[in-house]
Amino acid sequence: MSPVSRFFVGLLMFAAGIYILLKSIHVSNSFSMSYRFGYGNVGVPAGVLFLGFILGVGMLFFNAKSPLGWIVTLLSVGFLIVGVIMNLHVSLASMDAFNFLSILVLVAGGGGLLFSSMRKS
Numbered sequence: 001m002s003p004v005s006r007f008f009v010g011l012l013m014f015a016a017g018i019y020i021l022l023k024s025i026h027v028s029n030s031f032s033m034s035y036r037f038g039y040g041n042v043g044v045p046a047g048v049l050f051l052g053f054i055l056g057v058g059m060l061f062f063n064a065k066s067p068l069g070w071i072v073t074l075l076s077v078g079f080l081i082v083g084v085i086m087n088l089h090v091s092l093a094s095m096d097a098f099n100f101l102s103i104l105v106l107v108a109g110g111g112g113l114l115f116s117s118m119r120k121s
Contacts (some may be wrong), residue, residue, distance in 0.1 A: 052079075
């Protein structure tokens with residue numbers, strides 16, 4: 001098999017394996033206004049972050065050049081994004097061993113063909 005055909009067959013196998021794997025992953029979120037997140041015993045209610053965002057936007061509407069307004073707004077948006085990401089739950093769908101092994105063969109075999117097509121012969 002020529003390196004070009006090995007590359008495209010490997011790419012097709014690898015892409016199919018990754019696609020099937022990603023289709024079988026379930027992602028859910030439990031972020032809510034009543035949820036407290038923080039570090040250790042110190043927790044911050046999620047609603048406080050929205051209050052910081054409202055305060056920061058209000059400061060920006062009052063004076064758009066206020067560095068404190070920008071800092072408060074950007075920090076509260078950043079903490080909201082981090083809070084949502086921290087509360088994601090990722091799980092793999094239930095599947096039989098044949099499907100799981102097929103995914104592994106597609107990903108590993110496709111990756112092997114891809115890398116072998118790139119080496120000098």
